[in-house]
Amino acid sequence: MASPQLVMYDEEFRQINIVIDKLLREANAKVIFLVDKNGQLISGVGEVERFDTTSLASLTAGNIAATGGLAKLIGEKEFSILFHEGEKDNLHISIVGGRVILVVLFDSRSSLGLVRLRVKKASDELTVIFDGLMQKAEEKEKSGTTDFPFAEITDDDIDNLFS
Amino acid sequence: MSFINYASREINCKIVYYGPGLCGKTTNLQYVYQKTAADAKGKMISLATETERTLFFDFLPLSLGEIRGFKTRFHLYTVPGQVFYDASRKLILKGVDGVVFVADSQEERYDANIESLDNLRFNLEEQGYDLDKIPFIIQYNKRDLPNAMPLEELRKDLNLTGVPDFEACAATGEGVFETLKAVAKLILVDLKKGS
Numbered sequence: 359m360a361s362p363q364l365v366m367y368d369e370e371f372r373q374i375n376i377v378i379d380k381l382l383r384e385a386n387a388k389v390i391f392l393v394d395k396n397g398q399l400i401s402g403v404g405e406v407e408r409f410d411t412t413s414l415a416s417l418t419a420g421n422i423a424a425t426g427g428l429a430k431l432i433g434e435k436e437f438s439i440l441f442h443e444g445e446k447d448n449l450h451i452s453i454v455g456g457r458v459i460l461v462v463l464f465d466s467r468s469s470l471g472l473v474r475l476r477v478k479k480a481s482d483e484l485t486v487i488f489d490g491l492m493q494k495a496e497e498k499e500k501s502g503t504t505d506f507p508f509a510e511i512t513d514d515d516i517d518n519l520f521s
Numbered sequence: 522m523s524f525i526n527y528a529s530r531e532i533n534c535k536i537v538y539y540g541p542g543l544c545g546k547t548t549n550l551q552y553v554y555q556k557t558a559a560d561a562k563g564k565m566i567s568l569a570t571e572t573e574r575t576l577f578f579d580f581l582p583l584s585l586g587e588i589r590g591f592k593t594r595f596h597l598y599t600v601p602g603q604v605f606y607d608a609s610r611k612l613i614l615k616g617v618d619g620v621v622f623v624a625d626s627q628e629e630r631y632d633a634n635i636e637s638l639d640n641l642r643f644n645l646e647e648q649g650y651d652l653d654k655i656p657f658i659i660q661y662n663k664r665d666l667p668n669a670m671p672l673e674e675l676r677k678d679l680n681l682t683g684v685p686d687f688e689a690c691a692a693t694g695e696g697v698f699e700t701l702k703a704v705a706k707l708i709l710v711d712l713k714k715g716s
Contacts, residue, residue, distance in 0.1 A: 364522065365527070372528075394524055394616075395616070396535060400526075412582045423612040427611075508715070510589065513710075516709045519586050
């Protein structure tokens with residue numbers, strides 16, 4: 359495998375949600391999403407039900423991948439922050455810990471400066487959580503104590519999905 | 522690279538449809554979209570040019586049901602087939618769990634198939650994957666056309682490692698779900714092995 363599998367546990371999931379919930383309030387944002395670089399939605403807080411979160415996650419990752427490609431072409435490692443300005447709503451997209459994408463949607467009740475400031479602080483906290491998460495997953499893998507559900511899966515279970 | 526979320530009890534996997542330009546990758550996804558119940562699918566996104574050629578990717582999220590209390594979700598992507606979109610193709614292969622190679626059965630697309638398959642292997646290697654080690658399915662599309670090459674000939678030149686392969690006519694849907702099921706199954710079996 360090219361990169362280790364991303365695994366999320368209850369404990370880290372709670373910690374992450376506490377951080378982005380706080381960011382939502384402090385940045386006066388409408389919605390905040392955390393997306394894996396491969397386009398999988400990790401978590402979202404705020405008015406999430408108003409949006410097609412799956413599509414949003416996939417397009418955000420595509421956007422980061424495309425601008426990452428652009429960065430490499432001009433000799434940059436990556437563009438760590440993207441900002442999209444709309445008539446009413448704006449998107450602030452940033453890379454956290456080199457691996458996950460933090461998406462903040464905000465309108466005129468907030469400002470780019472405020473969002474940038476708060477995102478910076480939250481990013482540091484999220485990086486610590488994700489580093490811990492990676493370490494935990496690696497340790498579990500090494501010691502062979504993964505609570506991976508697939509070990510007990512039978513061929514029948516898989517076939518049943520398609521019946 | 523699948524994403525296992527113990528908090529929401531979900532397993533997410535990524536399937537990429539690869540192949541030469543106009544071989545029917547988008548048509549495969551469109552058929553799956555049309556025939557899937559509304560509660561099992563999300564919105565299909567196509568980033569295409571004005572002439573409906575794929576520019577970046579198509580995306581279709583599918584929910585297959587539960588395995589041992591875990592929801593299984595598959596994210597289907599296509600790549601742009603045209604040769605000059607190679608930079609975009611590489612990006613879409615990132616984090617892939619399984620690949621479907623859609624071959625165009627028409628005789629005049631023979632070289633394009635070979636070139637695209639080589640390109641797939643090369644681009645995967647660049648991302649650190651070995652095509653022979655990841656879940657991989659071949660679909661021979663456009664079997665209904667009069668200029669389609671004999672199956673055995675295609676198989677001989679495209680399916681060198683004997684992976685599961687299917688004949689299809691994506692426009693009418695023939696072979697589309699067989700292909701999807703086969704790759705999804707390979708991915709799940711692969712995950713099981715990985716444990």
